[in-house]
Amino acid sequence: MKYQAPKGVKEYLPPASAQFERVRDALLAPARLANYQLMELAIFEETEVFTRGVGESTDVVSKEMYTFTDRADRSLTLRPEGTAGVMRAVIESGMDRGQLPVKVFYNGPFFRAERPQAGRYRQFYQVGIEAIGSDNPLVDVEVISIATEGFANLGLRGFKLVVNSLGDFKSRNAYRLELSKFLSTLDLDEATRERARINPLRILDDKRPEMISALAKAPNVLDSLNPQSREDFSKVQQGLDALGIAYEIDPRLVRGLDYYTKTTFEFIHPQLGAQSGIGGGGRYDGLMESLGGQPLSGIGFGIGIDRVMLACQAEGIDISEEIPLACFIIPLAREWEFEAFRIGAELRSAGLRIDFAFGDRSLKGAMKAADKSGATFAFVLGERESQSGTVELKELGTGQVQSVRLADLATLLGNAVKRSKGN
RNA sequence: GUGGGCGUAGCUCAGCUGGUAGAGCAUCCGGUUGUGGUCCGGAAUGUCGCGGGUUCGAGCCCCGUCGCUCACCCCA
Numbered sequence: 204m205k206y207q208a209p210k211g212v213k214e215y216l217p218p219a220s221a222q223f224e225r226v227r228d229a230l231l232a233p234a235r236l237a238n239y240q241l242m243e244l245a246i247f248e249e250t251e252v253f254t255r256g257v258g259e260s261t262d263v264v265s266k267e268m269y270t271f272t273d274r275a276d277r278s279l280t281l282r283p284e285g286t287a288g289v290m291r292a293v294i295e296s297g298m299d300r301g302q303l304p305v306k307v308f309y310n311g312p313f314f315r316a317e318r319p320q321a322g323r324y325r326q327f328y329q330v331g332i333e334a335i336g337s338d339n340p341l342v343d344v345e346v347i348s349i350a351t352e353g354f355a356n357l358g359l360r361g362f363k364l365v366v367n368s369l370g371d372f373k374s375r376n377a378y379r380l381e382l383s384k385f386l387s388t389l390d391l392d393e394a395t396r397e398r399a400r401i402n403p404l405r406i407l408d409d410k411r412p413e414m415i416s417a418l419a420k421a422p423n424v425l426d427s428l429n430p431q432s433r434e435d436f437s438k439v440q441q442g443l444d445a446l447g448i449a450y451e452i453d454p455r456l457v458r459g460l461d462y463y464t465k466t467t468f469e470f471i472h473p474q475l476g477a478q479s480g481i482g483g484g485g486r487y488d489g490l491m492e493s494l495g496g497q498p499l500s501g502i503g504f505g506i507g508i509d510r511v512m513l514a515c516q517a518e519g520i521d522i523s524e525e526i527p528l529a530c531f532i533i534p535l536a537r538e539w540e541f542e543a544f545r546i547g548a549e550l551r552s553a554g555l556r557i558d559f560a561f562g563d564r565s566l567k568g569a570m571k572a573a574d575k576s577g578a579t580f581a582f583v584l585g586e587r588e589s590q591s592g593t594v595e596l597k598e599l600g601t602g603q604v605q606s607v608r609l610a611d612l613a614t615l616l617g618n619a620v621k622r623s624k625g626n
Numbered sequence: 627g628u629g630g631g632c633g634u635a636g637c638u639c640a641g642c643u644g645g646u647a648g649a650g651c652a653u654c655c656g657g658u659u660g661u662g663g664u665c666c667g668g669a670a671u672g673u674c675g676c677g678g679g680u681u682c683g684a685g686c687c688c689c690g691u692c693g694c695u696c697a698c699c700c701c702a
Contacts, residue, residue: 210693262701283701284701284702315700317699318627318697318698320695320697321696323701323702331702405700411698460701476697477696477697477698478701480701482702506702510702511702533661535660566660566661567656568655569661570661571663573661573662574662575663581661582661585660597662599662599663
């Protein structure tokens with residue numbers, strides 16, 4: 204084996220690719236129903252979009268970006284996350300000067316140069332949505348509910364939703380100061396002290412047991428929320444309650460991107476191993492402005508398709524394809540191939556999924572192929588059928604055969620597909 | 627970047643204390659006339675990840691290297 208996909212690149216081949224599509228579409232459907240619209244975006248950006256957007260101090264920017272120089276010596280970067288690119292496109296197209304809020308969704312591959320492990324890849328896939336230009340906490344609720352709807356579409360149950368509020372800019376900065384003071388009383392190792400200096404909030408995320416106990420007495424963000432932030436967070440909670448969405452409040456939930464303010468949230472699936480976050484997001488107040496746009500607030504989420512697929516697997520959810528192959532057509536010999544193909548094309552344009560026995564194989568081999576294809580029906584096309592305009596249609600599940608006129612084939616197959624869907 | 631586990635047929639793996647490689651599944655063909663699934667018979671496939679060392683002899687031991695995988699950090 205000479206060539207292989209680059210390290211950590213996750214690819215989906217049949218039959219898993221059909222599951223990938225289903226998961227992606229199930230996650231996207233609620234966004235469409237909530238009137239979010241598709242953005243098909245650049246997969247690489249000027250590096251500065253991310254350094255300014257995501258923040259220099261984050262791990263994502265400081266050590267995980269795929270950055271390269273093009274022939275004109277421009278520094279470009281494969282997108283490591285979705286929000287910054289959305290903001291750039293919104294500003295570039297002037298959407299931030301039009302009707303607000305701007306509600307958009309996206310999906311596709313993202314890239315981070317990390318060491319791969321279970322559920323973490325260098326090329327991975329996300330769906331995401333952003334609602335830009337409204338401070339209303341109900342928008343936060345809408346965004347979160349779209350995510351939970353997506354999971355519900357798949358029948359996922361084993362995840363939990365964790366929410367927190369970091370407070371608005373003022374509130375967050377005040378807390379940051381307070382937290383720094385507290386952290387300076389702790390005896391921290393070199394790396395942690397450096398992180399604390401760059402962004403003290405991120406220390407709260409530390410999962411090491413000794414750190415968790417050291418942080419037991421750390422000041423709580425929620426206690427330092429100013430009145431406005433407090434009220435907004437309370438509305439978010441009321442909205443979630445009204446929709447019957449279960450959640451936990453975790454004042455330690457900070458998330459690794461610098462732009463978050465106010466609401467942050469994360470979906471955790473405990474059966475997943477070390478990388479248990481299947482999705483997450485939050486509100487960002489200063490992001491648009493720092494990329495040169497209007498001073499608008501926004502909120503959004505990113506959901507990892509790869510991890511949602513793992514979660515479905517862990518819960519034993521069947522995400523296999525449900526549209527069956529209606530019929531497998533077997534030309535008896537080369538001379539019948541064109542006619543078989545013509546019939547197949549007609550059936551396909553009637554909306555039926557049709558496949559053929561290609562290649563010169565024995566009839567037995569062709570029947571075997573029909574069987575393995577999972578088709579509901581199969582028939583042979585040869586001299587007799589061509590003459591009579593009638594085929595012996597075989598139902599592969601039962602072995603039953605019936606004579607069907609070619610003219611009636613489309614209707615009959617169509618009805619059979621409908622019936623099997625109804626079951 | 628750091629640490630653990632693993633690299634044998636397309637896939638999943640077996641190979642006892644070192645004696646020149648096997649199973650199941652998958653693939654293909656056949657079991658007489660134009661109909662699959664079960665069953666039976668047959669065929670094909672490996673520089674045992676790569677390089678070096680020890681040995682009369684290495685898939686098995688040693689060293690290096692590459693790859694995969696899991697975990698730390700962090701995130702989807």
